Amino acid sequence: MDLPVQAGEKPAYKLWQLVLYMLKLGAVGFGGPVALVGYMQRDLVEGRHWFTEADYKEGLALSQLAPGPLAAQLAIYLGFVHYRLLGATLVGLAFVLPSFLIVVALGWAYVRFGGLSWMQAVFYGVGAAVIGIIVMSAKKLTEKSVGKDRLLWAIYLLLAAVTVATESEIAWLFVAAGVLVWFWRAPPKWASRGGVNGVAATQLPLLGSLFGAADTTVLVQIALFFAKAGAFVFGSGLAIVPFLYGGVVTEHGWLTEKQFVDAVAVAMITPGPVVITVGFIGYLVAGLPGATVAAVATFLPCYLFTVIPAPYFKKYGKVPGVVAFVDGITAAAIGAIAGSVIVIAKRTVVDIPTALIAIVTIALLWRYKKLQEPVIVLAAAVLGLLVFPLMRAS
Template sequence: MTDAAKPTYSLWQLTLYFLRLGTLGFGGPVALVGYMHRDLVERRGWISEADYKEGLALAQIAPGPLAAQLGIYLGYLHYRILGATVAGFAFVLPSFLMVLALGWAYVGFGGLSWMQSVFYGVGAAVIGIMAISAHKLASKNIGKSKLLWGIFILLAAVTIVTQSEIAWLFIAAGVLVWLIRCKPKFSASNLAMALPTAMPNVALAVATDGNTLLQIALFFTKAGAFVFGSGLAIVPFLYGGIVTEHHWLNDKQFVDAVAVAMITPGPVVITTGFIGYLIGGLPGACLAAVATFLPCYLVTVIAAPYFNRYGKLPALIAFVDGITAAAVGAIAGSVVVLAQRSITDVPTALLALGTAGLLWKIKKLPEPVIVICAALIGLLVYPLLHH
């Protein structure tokens, strides 16, 4: 991180940039990260190439949605904690307001046929989008490693069989890869360093009693702490807790919530705001969104000053590789689980397959275009089948 260079832009300019990106930034985490490089490094020269790469590396290995985490890091570079806070808030706010409006409309008009028709089409298309995303993530992050493929297959199978997410398996996968690759020698100091990593999960597991808002805060904090890279990594976690464990939403509502994430710009993870609204109204939406992004914000602000020194440690890279393989496996498993709910007839099966086929053939096809087309197909087909 370069401390010497003075910023060539004001904090207000940075805020306006992230508000605009949060409003118009479609295409998922990889596209959003690409826009930041194009705009902030190439066109405006606000951020150096070296600083950008360092921020991207931190965003990839630390928990948290990739694009939001990179935005927070870039805000931190020249304006420290204030810059990180403002950049993160400005990036997330537009899409949060959109999912809030959609949540209000969904609750108020959810029974109307046009809304059911839209989600009938979009829900099926989302399965195709998730399937291709899982394939891309597996190709990029797992490569030819038999160990990582083994973890991927195990987590996919566990997700399909249990229809939920088992958080400790992610940590176990990271530890396994670390043990096999690095063959550490254990001492009292090693164990003392490992304890703080385990403690937050113990605390979250214990403190699950109380009212719904407290449960929302605890659950979404835990979910936010286990999103690595793609925002879609949060989907299996959310499904396991929201549908299977707490029964806050039914299957159809959950698939609709994932569809909302695909319709709106900004980070995919903002679907937690929509889910929070369905569970607990406006307070639920605010709590869910804040709790989801808090872990990634804290990790970025705390790790940024030290990352240049410690980020390339083989032990850390091995641990993150294991967790990432587990996360991608869980995404692949959740595609199967959600497909069982969304693909209910021949038209939805064709929509899901067609979406996957299009994304496979046309690499740069924008996902929002597919979502809009799927919504239009739903509006035409659903009334004919359910008149």
């Protein structure tokens, strides 16, 4: 059995071997980000010994601190460890490509056959199950990241209320939350000298509106919106859901509420990162070019937020100010997820059967901790096929 690679030694694997592994994981890796990062530890650290435990923990810590989908960032970091930018780039593409192709195929089928009763029936059941899944995800994230911290709870509740009231996400509030916790817990030295530029701080709300001010083509609008969304995916891939809802449904009107819930459902039943739903949304808006632009724009910030700080992370990753800033943004993101549950549920839970599916989903995930979401989603799809025709007939 190969020994773990030590610092300065030649890697125990070829780059193409790691790329092939990530390609396979992206094609069959169900279970969400927690399961995906667990597979990487089991296979690459404990099984093949391609990486040390320290490599893995450093990558996981950076992935949790920086914005971006957790599993994709960890994959990119592992590619960077021994093969730097080339490794990070090829590994990131390999991990995302399979699920992107799957959601594009589903988008094509959805556009072509969306009017058929069987597809409507499938999403009737799956959409309700997705609500239950997001409820439990928000619960787990709240317990893990907010805990009993009063300041984080205040941020969490505020963002949840704002999301419910506006049915959209205000990006600058996430940044403001991070700055607030940073200055409260670990104020920088220049702040005590009156160095805070109050005029600059007042311009933060303006930043969130710049993306919608320009008169641009649809593809440019897609690129700008999804790049902004990708830069604020803190805490979980599901953190992007309220951002997407506010932009594609409320602000731009690219999708209806039903189409948006269907897009989230597609992300739940496909392997790879949940964030890949942006490919499905982009396809519905502007076909294959829209899907490609949406995916690239979303994952580019994730890539940059991994490869740029990677060389310096060991030195600065545990600085109190950095940790505090990320804590604030994470609390805000999880609060937005909680608020988005209510917003989306109002459009999805429309009758007794859908309410029961959502409740049963919550109960099952609460009772059986290791139950994987795709199993529930597939069961909900079958229930939808059985129940939807009956409800429509009545």
